[in-house]
Amino acid sequence: MPDFVWSSQSPLKKALVPGRHGAGKGAPGVALSHVSDIALVQVMARRGRNADVAKAAKKLFGAEPPAALKISSGKVVTLVWSGPDQFLAFSELPQTAPSIEQQEQAFSGSASLSNQSDGRCLIRISGPNARDALAKMTSLDLHDSVFPVGSAATTSIDHTAVNFWREADDASGNPAYVALVFTSFSDTLWHLFVESSLEYGVEVAASGTGH
Amino acid sequence: MRIACPFCGARDSGEFTYLGDASPKRPDAPIDGGVAVEDQFYDYVYLRDNVAGLTREYWYHGGGCRSWLIAERSTTTHEFKSVTAAPGAGAAKAKQAGER
Numbered sequence: 001m002p003d004f005v006w007s008s009q010s011p012l013k014k015a016l017v018p019g020r021h022g023a024g025k026g027a028p029g030v031a032l033s034h035v036s037d038i039a040l041v042q043v044m045a046r047r048g049r050n051a052d053v054a055k056a057a058k059k060l061f062g063a064e065p066p067a068a069l070k071i072s073s074g075k076v077v078t079l080v081w082s083g084p085d086q087f088l089a090f091s092e093l094p095q096t097a098p099s100i101e102q103q104e105q106a107f108s109g110s111a112s113l114s115n116q117s118d119g120r121c122l123i124r125i126s127g128p129n130a131r132d133a134l135a136k137m138t139s140l141d142l143h144d145s146v147f148p149v150g151s152a153a154t155t156s157i158d159h160t161a162v163n164f165w166r167e168a169d170d171a172s173g174n175p176a177y178v179a180l181v182f183t184s185f186s187d188t189l190w191h192l193f194v195e196s197s198l199e200y201g202v203e204v205a206a207s208g209t210g211h
Numbered sequence: 212m213r214i215a216c217p218f219c220g221a222r223d224s225g226e227f228t229y230l231g232d233a234s235p236k237r238p239d240a241p242i243d244g245g246v247a248v249e250d251q252f253y254d255y256v257y258l259r260d261n262v263a264g265l266t267r268e269y270w271y272h273g274g275g276c277r278s279w280l281i282a283e284r285s286t287t288t289h290e291f292k293s294v295t296a297a298p299g300a301g302a303a304k305a306k307q308a309g310e311r
């Protein structure tokens with residue numbers, strides 16, 4: 001019998017309050033959600049092994065490593081640029097991405113891998129006013145001409161490192177963004193996202209349901 | 212103020228930290244080279260020019276792509292004339308930082 005049993009819980013357990021918050025009664029200006037079940041691996045090419053990494057990624061994920069400031073999409077896994085010669089391999093469970101063991105095997109010798117599935121918290125922010133809310137806290141230019149669908153950036157939001165990218169527009173044609181935040185900072189940033197969205201009306205999804 | 216990272220594009224200066232002068236070159240000297248080498252290292256570690264005008268300096272994009280950069284900046288106008296990747300930034304480069 002172990003002395004202590006670890007139980008995993010959402011880093012947003014206290015912060016996330018599902019439902020409608022802030023202004024207005026019509027359609028919400030911003031939709032916020034936390035995707036709790038993710039598979040996330042940081043892949044960093046070793047010196048001079050970029051070509052091997054590209055080949056392995058293509059074979060394993062069905063996608064080339066993303067160009068700078070972009071994402072690339074395979075069947076299940078999205079590859080997100082996270083700096084020169086490195087990217088994040090991201091997928092939402094229960095979709096079956098290649099296991100960490102399969103990834104270790106595929107990139108053996110060509111890249112260093114770090115499993116971040118429990119290290120980061122994934123927050124989605126979308127809607128007609130998502131950009132207005134984000135403008136309060138990011139120095140990125142999110143105009144369509146500069147940051148179209150498929151764009152990615154590593155940046156700081158409220159002095160906190162964030163991997164940030166733009167997904168396909170939501171069902172109503174509004175922009176949808178993803179912020180990957182260190183788990184221990186996610187409570188703080190979640191409050192920031194909610195507070196910044198209140199004036200537009202914000203719909204918070206129950207944890208894990210995505211949108 | 213914004214700084215144009217060669218990897219990320221123009222970003223708020225708050226994402227970057229300043230290290231210092233990128234001009235001094237580490238002396239390429241034998242381990243026990245005597246007084247002459249000590250003098251070279253004294254210069255390398257302690258002596259800096261106080262330039263009014265263009266300087267070459269190391270900056271780190273810690274709030275972004277975490278790359279070391281070399282910027283040419285004017286100390287009188289704060290204008291950044293160029294920002295390039297420091298030697299060894301990114302795995303695609305054949306040499307690591309500090310290698311010749």
Ligand SMILES: [Zn+2]
Pocket residue numbers: 216217218219220272275276277278
């Ligand atoms: Zn950068």
